[in-house]
Amino acid sequence: GAGVSQSPSNKVTEKGKDVELRCDPISGHTALYWYRQSLGQGLEFLIYFQGNSAPDKSGLPSDRFSAERTGGSVSTLTIQRTQQEDSAVYLCASSASGLNQPQHFGDGTRLSIL
Amino acid sequence: GQQLNQSPQSMFIQEGEDVSMNCTSSSIFNTWLWYKQDPGEGPVLLIALYKAGELTSNGRLTAQFGITRKDSFLNISASIPSDVGIYFCAGRLDSRLTFGEGTQLTVNP
Numbered sequence: 001g002a003g004v005s006q007s008p009s010n011k012v013t014e015k016g017k018d019v020e021l022r023c024d025p026i027s028g029h030t031a032l033y034w035y036r037q038s039l040g041q042g043l044e045f046l047i048y049f050q051g052n053s054a055p056d057k058s059g060l061p062s063d064r065f066s067a068e069r070t071g072g073s074v075s076t077l078t079i080q081r082t083q084q085e086d087s088a089v090y091l092c093a094s095s096a097s098g099l100n101q102p103q104h105f106g107d108g109t110r111l112s113i114l
Numbered sequence: 115g116q117q118l119n120q121s122p123q124s125m126f127i128q129e130g131e132d133v134s135m136n137c138t139s140s141s142i143f144n145t146w147l148w149y150k151q152d153p154g155e156g157p158v159l160l161i162a163l164y165k166a167g168e169l170t171s172n173g174r175l176t177a178q179f180g181i182t183r184k185d186s187f188l189n190i191s192a193s194i195p196s197d198v199g200i201y202f203c204a205g206r207l208d209s210r211l212t213f214g215e216g217t218q219l220t221v222n223p
Contacts, residue, residue, distance in 0.1 A: 004156070033210070042118075042202055042213035043157070056209055091156050100145060100164055103211060105156030 002026070004106035006092050012112045015084060021077045021109045025094030032075050033093040033103060034067060043091060049075060050097075079111075087113045120203050120214030128222050133190045135201060135217040142183035143205030143212075148175075151200045151216075160201075161188070193221050 005024040013019055025032050031050055035043040045059040049069045060066070064082075069075040079086055089110050093103040120137045127133055137146075145164055149157035161172050163179035163186060170177055176189045186203055200218050204211040 031209070035211075035213075040216075042120075042215045043204075043211070045210040045212070048209045050209075059210070093156075099206070099209070100162075102147065102159050102162050104159065105149075107154065107156045 004092055004094050004104055006090075006106035006109050008109055009107065010110045010112075012114065013082060014114050016081055018078065018080045019082055019111065021079075021090050021111070023075045023077070023092030023094075023106060025073060025075070025092070026104060028096065029094035029104075030072065030097045031095045031101070031103075032069060033095075034075070034077050035091045035093065036061075037089045037091055037108070039088075046077070046090075082111075082113045084113045087111055118203060118205060118212055118214040120217060122217060123215065124218040124220070126220045126222065127193055129193060129195060131193055133193055133197075133219065134187060135203075135219075136185060136187040137203035137205070137214045138185045139205055139212075140184070141207075143207050144183070145206040146177070146179045146186040147204045147206065147211070148177050148186070148188045149202045149204060151202060157202055190219075193219075195221050195223050197221050 007022045034046040037043045048056040064080045067077045089108040091108040093105045095101040095103045147162045148160045151157045161177040166183050167181045168179040174191045200216045202216050203214040
């Protein structure tokens with residue numbers, strides 16, 4: 001597709017389970033970002049990839065959160081031992097190389113922890 | 115860390131009215147961006163500003179990058195019902211974007 005694709009669009013899981021969220025960036029975009037949006041809030045930065053490496057992962061809230069990117073394309077965000085406070089919309093964005101390149105967002109994964 | 119204060123939090127206007135919203139920061143940014151988010155969707159970029167003092171228009175939207183690099187405003191002229199949504203400012207210093215809390219805009223026909 002032409003835009004950033006995220007899956008699943010919705011995920012409901014029990015507290016303590018692990019979840020994996022997927023992001024397919026726009027083809028050719030070397031930079032990929034993960035953000036988290038809690039209800040009624042702005043977006044909170046989690047991690048940035050340039051190619052397959054993550055020069056900035058300072059936004060990950062705890063060691064239960066991890067992310068990887070393979071082949072310079074698809075990225076997965078993994079949350080282990082989920083807690084209720086992890087409930088949020090997780091948004092992925094991608095951009096072409098260069099700091100002034102705009103970030104284009106997917107529609108997010110809405111994660112609900114019961 | 116950097117914080118953005120966006121105001122107002124919400125606005126209720128009549129169709130045809132102009133609207134203005136702004137963001138201020140405790141620290142400088144190199145880029146200011148304005149996004150619109152509809153329910154269930156990701157933010158969509160409206161305007162990007164790259165230079166202090168820059169004034170940029172996109173149709174009925176006008177945005178400015180403050181001269182101090184710590185603020186930006188967005189104006190929407192002659193509002194229409196489809197302008198309804200949440201508008202976010204975002205500042206960029208390095209790779210990450212720092213977002214404001216959003217302005218919820220309601221346009222009454």
